[in-house]
Amino acid sequence: MAAQDYYSILEVPKTAGPDEIKKAFRKKAAALHPDNKDTGDETKFKELVAAYEVLSDENKKALYDRYGEDGLKRGGGGSGSASYGSDFDMSAFSDLGEIFEYFFGGNFRGGQGRARGGPQRGADLRFDMELDFQEAVFGVEKKITIKHQRSCSTCHGSGAAPGSNSVTCNSCGGHGQVRQTTSTLFGQFSQITVCPGCQGEGSKVEKACESCSGKGLLRKERTLELKIPAGVDTGSRIRVTGEGDSGKKGAGVGDLYVIVHVRQHEKFIRENTTIHIKQPISMSMAALGGDMLVDTVGGKRLLKIPSGTQAGTVITMRSEGVPFLSHPEKRGDQLVHLFIETPTKLSDEEKELYAKLAELRGEKLTVPESERPQSSSGKEGKHDKDKDKEKDKSIFDAIAGVFKGKSHEE
Ligand SMILES: [Zn+2]
Ligand SMILES: [Zn+2]
Structure with missing residues (x-):
């Protein structure tokens, strides 16, 4: 999105303050x-997210105001990375609730806190959940137990042993970041990088906490x-x-992603x-109706079969399918693929009746x-009949195959 103006994407004036931008x-x-x-x-939404990431960050906004996107590429990234798609504060989404993300590739927040200096945000976690067909159709409440990293209660996440203090890192004065200014042909560029003295944490521990070996985090079970x-x-x-891993020293908490698999x-x-x-x-049903x-997924339903129904007829049962995820009151349809069962074992009386009917x-x-x-021998007739049967069967199986294939797509 080279020539995009972030202000016009958000529809705010250049003088807009943080609150106005967030709103x-x-x-x-x-x-x-x-x-x-x-x-x-989706495309516009991602552009909007990209614009917001820059304009909601004081440093990035300042760089953008002065140098445009080039300024961001040169000066902004902690690790020199030009990617800003990976470090987005989702807290702005709280009012949208737990967002269903089946639309996204999931990469818009993939590398936790990669581009920003300072303590890293906790990792996102993945939980694979298997559901029955019916559970997926009608929804279900599930209890799951996960293990995630949480702040150590002994040291309250500081990593320092009780009585021992954290000391401010003197390389960065506790900021966790150091600013380097480089002069180039195009002017001066400020580059902020993670402090090498404290790995961006801003402080060092005098004596490590024994409970967590100084990490400040412990793996905890949660239901x-x-x-x-x-x-x-x-x-x-x-x-x-917020159910992923906690970050170090109170840095952001990652999220838990539950990935659904339907049996x-x-x-x-x-x-x-x-x-x-x-x-x-x-x-008889096919002929007489x-x-x-x-x-159906909701139980047995009465279906009217019209007289003269042909093999392969598909009858639609409205709203007996799966609820729409975004509009649960609306449901898809059930398609009933009819096939006519030809009786194979006939009694003498039945044979007589069929013959009479014919x-x-x-x-x-x-x-x-x-x-x-x-050349006719009667053998060919039998052969053809088998072929037709095969054809009938394969049409449905082909349909089934296509849908099974689809449901595996992510
Ligand atoms: Zn501890
Ligand atoms: Zn430091």
Whole structure:
């Protein structure tokens, strides 16, 4: 996004203060977030995030005001990295709740605190959760136990033994960062880097805390109750804010990402919000019509079969599919793929009736000797019938294969 003006993206004047910038961001973020069905726009949302990252940071904003984007690339990054996409303060999102992130590649916050000097933000954690087909469709409450790094209670995260003090790092005077000014052909550039004396922490410990070996953090177990919303699918990601690892010395806490995996169902095949089911019907039902009970995720439902139903007919049962994640009151459809079951074991009486029916309808069951082609042997007929059966079967299986494939996409 080379020629983008961050002020116009946020629609604020250059004189805007931090509060005005934050307010503008929240307003626009709510509108552009991909979760927003009406005005959501992932590309614009990411641009907005990029603009906000710069304008909400005093140092970056100053560099941007003076040198534009070039200034940011030259002077801003702690480790000399030109990427600002990885260090974004999500606290601005608190009003959007736990954002469903199945839209994002997940890289917009990937490297925790990489570009900024000072103590590093805690790591994000991943938890893989398997759900039953029905649980994913209707939502479920799940208890999970995770282990994350939390502040050591002995030293309150300082890493210093009780009675021992943290001493201010004298290389950086406790800032955790050192500023280096370089003169170049294009002017002077200030570069802020992580203090090598204290690794950006601003202080050093006199005597290490024994509980945590001076790390300030301990691994702790935690049980969480999660509300999984209706309509999640394999690959859906739920972010639980603040349940990742704690950062050192009170630096930001990472988030927990719950990745959903949905088990396959023996009857239903899911394609986003649509559910497919294969339903056998008898020849009589196909010919005469009637009604029957068909399985749906919500239980058995009455389905009307019209007379003269052909093999391969698909009947739509409205709103018997999966709820939309963003609009749970709305549901997709269930598509019923009908196939006609031909009876295989007939009693003598049944045979007679079928024969009579064929006679009534003037259906010829054999080709008279005089009309048969020379090479015909009857063997071919059987062969063709098998082929048709195979074809019928393979159409549904092909559909099933496609949907199973889709549900694995992330
Ligand atoms: Zn400790
Ligand atoms: Zn230092």
